[in-house]
Amino acid sequence: MSAPSMKGSARKRNRIFLVVAIAIALGAFLVITAGGIGKNLVYYWNPSELHAAGDKAYGATIRLGGLVREGSIVQGQGVSTLEFDVTDLTSHVHVKAGGVPPQMFREGIGVVIEGTMTRAGHFQGNKLMVSHDNEYRAPTQGEEIDSEALIKSTKGMAAEVTP
Amino acid sequence: MTAALGRSLILLCLLVSTIGAVVGFAAGRLQSRQGARWTRWFGYLFAGLMTAANLVMIYALLVHDFSVSYVAQVGSRSVPTWVTIVSLWSSLEGSILFWGLILAFFIAAAIFWNRNDHPEYMPYATAVWLACAAFFSFLIAGPASPFVTVMNPPLDGPGPNPLLQNHFLMIAHPPFLYLGYVGMTIPFGLASAALLRGRLGHDFLRPLRFWLMLPWIFLTVAIMLGGWWAYEVLGWGGYWAWDPVENASFLPWLTATAALHSAIVMERRGILKGWTSTLVLATFLLTILGTFMTRSGVFNSVHSFTQSSIGPTILVFLAITLLWTIGLLAMRIDRLTDESAIESGASKEGMFLVNNLLFVLFTFTVLIGTLFPLIVEALKGTQMSVGRPYFDKMAVPIGAALLFLMGVGPALPWGKATAVQMRRALLPPIAGGIVLLVLGLLFGVRAPWTLITLALGGFAAWVTLQELAIPALRRRSARGESLATAFKEAQLVRGRRRLGGHLVHAGAIIVIIAIAVSSTMKVSTEAQLARGESVEIGGYVLTFTGVEMRAEPHRQATIAHVDVMRGGRKVASLAPRMNQYESMREPIGTPSVHSTLSGDLYLSAMNIDVRNQSLGLMAMINPMVGWIWIAVGIMALGGFVALLPRRRSVAALSASAEAGAAGVPSRPTIGRENVVGG
Numbered sequence: 001m002s003a004p005s006m007k008g009s010a011r012k013r014n015r016i017f018l019v020v021a022i023a024i025a026l027g028a029f030l031v032i033t034a035g036g037i038g039k040n041l042v043y044y045w046n047p048s049e050l051h052a053a054g055d056k057a058y059g060a061t062i063r064l065g066g067l068v069r070e071g072s073i074v075q076g077q078g079v080s081t082l083e084f085d086v087t088d089l090t091s092h093v094h095v096k097a098g099g100v101p102p103q104m105f106r107e108g109i110g111v112v113i114e115g116t117m118t119r120a121g122h123f124q125g126n127k128l129m130v131s132h133d134n135e136y137r138a139p140t141q142g143e144e145i146d147s148e149a150l151i152k153s154t155k156g157m158a159a160e161v162t163p
Numbered sequence: 164m165t166a167a168l169g170r171s172l173i174l175l176c177l178l179v180s181t182i183g184a185v186v187g188f189a190a191g192r193l194q195s196r197q198g199a200r201w202t203r204w205f206g207y208l209f210a211g212l213m214t215a216a217n218l219v220m221i222y223a224l225l226v227h228d229f230s231v232s233y234v235a236q237v238g239s240r241s242v243p244t245w246v247t248i249v250s251l252w253s254s255l256e257g258s259i260l261f262w263g264l265i266l267a268f269f270i271a272a273a274i275f276w277n278r279n280d281h282p283e284y285m286p287y288a289t290a291v292w293l294a295c296a297a298f299f300s301f302l303i304a305g306p307a308s309p310f311v312t313v314m315n316p317p318l319d320g321p322g323p324n325p326l327l328q329n330h331f332l333m334i335a336h337p338p339f340l341y342l343g344y345v346g347m348t349i350p351f352g353l354a355s356a357a358l359l360r361g362r363l364g365h366d367f368l369r370p371l372r373f374w375l376m377l378p379w380i381f382l383t384v385a386i387m388l389g390g391w392w393a394y395e396v397l398g399w400g401g402y403w404a405w406d407p408v409e410n411a412s413f414l415p416w417l418t419a420t421a422a423l424h425s426a427i428v429m430e431r432r433g434i435l436k437g438w439t440s441t442l443v444l445a446t447f448l449l450t451i452l453g454t455f456m457t458r459s460g461v462f463n464s465v466h467s468f469t470q471s472s473i474g475p476t477i478l479v480f481l482a483i484t485l486l487w488t489i490g491l492l493a494m495r496i497d498r499l500t501d502e503s504a505i506e507s508g509a510s511k512e513g514m515f516l517v518n519n520l521l522f523v524l525f526t527f528t529v530l531i532g533t534l535f536p537l538i539v540e541a542l543k544g545t546q547m548s549v550g551r552p553y554f555d556k557m558a559v560p561i562g563a564a565l566l567f568l569m570g571v572g573p574a575l576p577w578g579k580a581t582a583v584q585m586r587r588a589l590l591p592p593i594a595g596g597i598v599l600l601v602l603g604l605l606f607g608v609r610a611p612w613t614l615i616t617l618a619l620g621g622f623a624a625w626v627t628l629q630e631l632a633i634p635a636l637r638r639r640s641a642r643g644e645s646l647a648t649a650f651k652e653a654q655l656v657r658g659r660r661r662l663g664g665h666l667v668h669a670g671a672i673i674v675i676i677a678i679a680v681s682s683t684m685k686v687s688t689e690a691q692l693a694r695g696e697s698v699e700i701g702g703y704v705l706t707f708t709g710v711e712m713r714a715e716p717h718r719q720a721t722i723a724h725v726d727v728m729r730g731g732r733k734v735a736s737l738a739p740r741m742n743q744y745e746s747m748r749e750p751i752g753t754p755s756v757h758s759t760l761s762g763d764l765y766l767s768a769m770n771i772d773v774r775n776q777s778l779g780l781m782a783m784i785n786p787m788v789g790w791i792w793i794a795v796g797i798m799a800l801g802g803f804v805a806l807l808p809r810r811r812s813v814a815a816l817s818a819s820a821e822a823g824a825a826g827v828p829s830r831p832t833i834g835r836e837n838v839v840g841g
């Protein structure tokens with residue numbers, strides 16, 4: 001298609017451009033992604049897994065899934081405080097969250113709270129989600145809860161973290 | 164009966180597409196005219212049969228024939244007719260059937276459009292399309308069959324997922340997404356054909372570009388509609404969360420955008436042929452990967468309907484297409500020889516190259532962040548996700564760099580820019596950057612990246628406006644025509660693709676600025692209000708005036724009424740609500756939005772207590788969000804403008820195509836008038 005005389009040098013030049021560009025891009029890219037992913041993981045845990053994680057839980061971003069324990073809800077005035085326990089029926093975690101609770105929030109309902117474990121011993125939540133999913137059914141008495149399905153049911157919901 | 168009819172039609176689809184694919188490959192290999200004609204008819208026949216199968220399903224839905232499994236699954240006598248029709252794509256099996264319909268349309272259209280052209284490529288391309296059609300026919304016939312006969316049909320069904328009947332945008336988002344996703348099959352077939360032939364001539368660029376641009380427009384709109392829907396329905400006040408299913412739609416968009424740009428360089432300079440083909444093939448692979456992610460249940464969200472069994476089947480198809488792509492590229496890519504070289508980095512083509520690298524980088528960033536949790540779960544069994552900050556941290560600088568390129572690329576000449584040209588091209592637009600920067604500072608923007616985005620956006624906007632205006636102005640001064648005539652002649656008639664490209668850029672600049680501003684400048688507050696109480700946000704006073712219960716055909720609504728006052732005047736009355744659907748245990752909140760050009764007031768009811776007349780309210784001010792929807796509209800418009808054939812150049816193009824086919828060296832002239840895109 002083109003003049004044969006320029007073919008060799010043309011190709012060589014294109015290749016050099018390509019190789020240099022790709023090398024620079026790849027290098028920068030690897031450095032940034034490696035740092036970026038490690039620092040921004042969100043763990044999906046139930047209370048037992050949270051306890052098992054030990055020190056790793058402090059400061060990490062966690063989506064804690066479980067049921068609101070019967071008789072544990074303490075609601076302060078207005079939007080100031082909301083405290084309750086989240087349980088997976090084997091162990092539980094005390095949660096403090098600000099903000100207005102969602103419509104269906106009540107004892108025994110499946111919830112997912114995004115936040116982190118504090119050294120003071122409670123879980124500080126900054127986003128509270130009630131399971132919306134048709135697929136997920138809260139367990140009846142004596143049944144084991146499927147916290148994995150529960151957490152999955154809120155993936156993609158309310159992803160915004162209020163500051 | 165209806166189910167059996169549907170099943171038969173799908174089996175015929177499978178048969179016809181399989182035979183068609185075999186005949187097509189043979190016809191391509193033998194370069195047989197007769198074989199090519201047969202292949203075309205197999206394509207039309209497949210399209211007809213698939214359309215018929217979809218009509219059968221729509222009929223079954225409309226008459227509530229619950230003996231058809233899919234109707235029993237999503238149909239309901241109590242929902243409005245529009246919801247019944249929308250049910251076609253509201254659940255897994257139906258959505259795959261609908262996929263088949265769109266594929267049928269695309270295949271028939273692409274065959275018809277090119278029926279007299281490109282005889283050396285078309286049988287191969289058609290064969291690849293029909294091979295994909297065969298796969299989806301198989302999926303509909305077996306693993307995801309919507310046409311299973313129900314032995315004891317129920318009297319009524321549950322209706323589709325309530326989240327999908329909550330808003331009109333849900334009617335529009337899925338079809339656009341399918342048009343974008345499925346449409347990428349066509350360029351995949353064309354690029355495969357070029358690689359199979361070991362030749363990608365100048366004449367074959369036109370169909371490749373056209374059939375890449377068309378689904379790109381749909382995909383662009385679909386992504387926007389998805390974000391808009393999330394914003395209007397989900398109630399958390401945002402439009403994008405880097406959710407795996409959102410990423411699934413964004414990934415092929417990135418590679419397709421890169422390919423549209425490299426295709427321009429290919430057209431002008433005869434280089435990057437293998438690279439462009441790779442991008443086109445990758446785009447298709449990413450749509451299949453996206454389908455796997457959204458349809459297999461590995462990620463749970465509103466998009467993945469249920470834990471389904473089609474995951475492994477799609478994974479096998481993904482593996483086959485991946486092997487096909489790698490094999491094809493490995494064997495044939497060096498046959499697509501370059502016809503010239505890049506003379507200097509300081510040129511349009513240099514900027515195009517950087518643009519391509521950025522888009523590919525962006526693709527990998529999103530891909531890694533999306534797949535990482537899956538890999539960890541597979542290896543270690545622990546569940547996690549990659550948080551939003553990762554994506555934001557990566558996307559913000561890449562977005563800013565792309566803005567910069569949108570300013571520099573179109574301003575530089577092809578070939579090699581001299582120092583004088585560089586100064587002339589790049590110094591004046593800095594004024595545009597300064598204007599937006601100062602405006603931002605005046606409006607209280609302090610976030611560094613938002614300021615950088617504004618400055619670069621102003622720079623790019625200056626260049627874009629200049630490129631939009633110069634051809635018309637130059638023609639007016641040269642010929643003394645009126646501005647309107649000059650614009651029509653210079654832009655609409657002669658430089659339509661250029662005009663389209665710059666319109667897309669104008670839209671993209673606005674989108675990026677609006678995203679930067681809306682995500683850094685928003686204000687939000689939460690309050691628990693009793694009837695008559697008020698809360699203030701950003702100059703608005705919101706007063707809760709009471710709760711209303713309303714029975715609607717397929718749902719029970721609890722509506723909170725909120726008066727919005729500004730400066731003592733009532734500007735709006737908003738009504739965030741909770742909808743309780745019969746088929747769901749929990750109600751779904753729907754926010755209420757007061758949109759203005761400067762920003763939205765966004766109210767979401769966290770809880771509504773009818774007995775005590777109290778409301779848990781989340782209020783937000785989201786600046787500039789409305790501009791995103793408008794600007795994507797501009798991008799789509801620009802895309803369509805670029806697609807329309809140029810009256811004057813059609814003859815010239817086909818002439819050069821013939822010259823190319825006859826082996827006469829042809830290189831498009833590098834004249835200002837002809838410069839395409841940007």
